[in-house]
Amino acid sequence: MEIETQAFGSLGLLVLVLVLLFGFLYVIPIPLWIAAWASNAYVGLFTLVGMRLRRVPPGTVINARISAVKAGLEIPVNDLEAHFLAGGNVVKVVNAMISADKANIPMSFKRAAAIDLAGRDVLEAVKMSVLPKVIETPRITAVAKDGIQLIAVSRVTVRANIDRLVGGAGEETVIARVGEGMVSTIGSSATHKDVLENPDHISKNILGKGLDAGTAFEILSIDIADVDVGENIGAKLQIDQANADKQIAQAKAEERRAMAVALEQEMRARVVEAEAEVPRAMAEAFRQGNLGIMDYYRMKNVQADTAMRGAIAGTEEESPGPSKK
Numbered sequence: 650m651e652i653e654t655q656a657f658g659s660l661g662l663l664v665l666v667l668v669l670l671f672g673f674l675y676v677i678p679i680p681l682w683i684a685a686w687a688s689n690a691y692v693g694l695f696t697l698v699g700m701r702l703r704r705v706p707p708g709t710v711i712n713a714r715i716s717a718v719k720a721g722l723e724i725p726v727n728d729l730e731a732h733f734l735a736g737g738n739v740v741k742v743v744n745a746m747i748s749a750d751k752a753n754i755p756m757s758f759k760r761a762a763a764i765d766l767a768g769r770d771v772l773e774a775v776k777m778s779v780l781p782k783v784i785e786t787p788r789i790t791a792v793a794k795d796g797i798q799l800i801a802v803s804r805v806t807v808r809a810n811i812d813r814l815v816g817g818a819g820e821e822t823v824i825a826r827v828g829e830g831m832v833s834t835i836g837s838s839a840t841h842k843d844v845l846e847n848p849d850h851i852s853k854n855i856l857g858k859g860l861d862a863g864t865a866f867e868i869l870s871i872d873i874a875d876v877d878v879g880e881n882i883g884a885k886l887q888i889d890q891a892n893a894d895k896q897i898a899q900a901k902a903e904e905r906r907a908m909a910v911a912l913e914q915e916m917r918a919r920v921v922e923a924e925a926e927v928p929r930a931m932a933e934a935f936r937q938g939n940l941g942i943m944d945y946y947r948m949k950n951v952q953a954d955t956a957m958r959g960a961i962a963g964t965e966e967e968s969p970g971p972s973k974k
Contacts, residue, residue, distance in 0.1 A: 685711050690718040692726055705730050713743040720747040724758050737765045745771040749811075752779045756811060764814045769865075777809035781869055784820055789828045791835035796883015799835050799844055801851070802875045803827060807866035817865030827871060830855035841878065848873040 685692045692711060700707045710729045717724045724743065733739050742761045749756040754775065764771040784805045792798050805827055810817065834854045838844050844851070852871040861868040931945070 681707055681711050685715060688715045688718060690715045696726060700730065703730070703734070705733055709733065709739055713739045716747065717743050720750065722746055722750060728758055728762075732762045732765070735762075735766060737762055741765065741770070741772050745775045748772065748775045748779070754778060754811060760811070760815075764811075767815050769814055771814075774809045774811065774814055774865075777807075778811055781806050781808040783807075784824060785874070786824050786827055786831075789831045790879065791832040792882050793835055793838045793841040793844060795840045796881055796886070797841035798879030798882050799841055800877040800879050801831055801835070801848075801873060803831060803851070804872045804874050806869040806872075807861070808869055810861075810865055810867050813863075814865045818863055819865060822864055823860065823866055823868070826858075826860040827855060830858055830860060845876060845878075848876055 682692065682694055682697060690711070692714070697707050697711075700710065710726060710733060713729055714724060714726060722743075724746075729739050729743075732742060742758070742765050745765075746756055746758060746761050749761075752775070756775070761771050764774060784807060786803050786805065789801050789803075790798060791801070805823060807820075807823060831851055834851045835841075835844055838850075851873055855871050856868065935945075
């Protein structure tokens with residue numbers, strides 16, 4: 650029993666020692682401190698302990714500092730730690746500074762940190778400054794003065810401007826400005842054939858406007874990749890206008906016809922009204938003695954004779970030939 654008790658006690662003591670050792674190495678990363686000292690990027694042990702207390706991973710900061718020192722850059726540990734606490738990417742900033750230094754592009758840590766905190770990829774920006782990027786615009790539709798629609802696509806070669814990365818407009822602005830320039834140039838052309846014969850006029854006109862002002866890029870060249878002929882917009886507009894004029898003319902003609910029909914109906918109503926006054930006038934003439942009974946019969950005979958003649962004339966017009974059984 651005593652032997653077992655001593656064995657359990659020794660095992661527990663060993664576990665406690667290991668836990669304390671791992672805790673000590675976690676709080677004070679001795680291997681990382683040795684690596685920094687061996688790389689001439691010395692960092693004090695209390696600084697490493699402070700990073701642990703501030704919840705800053707010492708491995709990220711110290712490895713980034715070692716890379717910078719080996720590349721000939723001196724970046725204080727406090728600046729790296731402050732950038733990490735601000736939500737920045739320490740490794741990417743240091744790599745961007747190393748790339749910029751190798752390419753003879755002046756870039757301070759403060760500028761690189763500002764670019765990174767602004768939400769831009771600082772390493773990609775340095776790469777784009779060294780190796781320009783080609784941006785292809787979508788299909789831009791414009792109409793020349795002769796009414797022919799043209800559909801053009803251009804490729805814009807841009808280089809990142811480090812000085813304007815903070816506060817400068819992005820690729821969307823460049824694409825929008827280039828598209829506006831293409832529409833303006835094509836729209837000012839006399840015919841679509843002029844554009845097809847000399848598409849470089851579009852590039853020259855756009856480059857002369859300084860479209861990269863206020864952006865984070867410098868436009869190196871604009872190349873027209875493709876120009877296609879679309880529809881005849883001018884002819885379509887003329888056809889639509891002709892149809893509209895036709896409908897207006899038809900509406901006015903219908904209005905005049907309706908007015909003529911209304912006037913005819915009004916005149917007929919007046920005739921009916923006048924005919925209705927005849928019996929009244931005859932009755933008044935009877936009462937005043939201006940019309941006798943024989944005069945009335947003679948008038949009736951004349952009316953009957955006229956009606957008979959009209960009926961005979963109408964029958965003859967309808968059946969001029971012999972009757973058919």
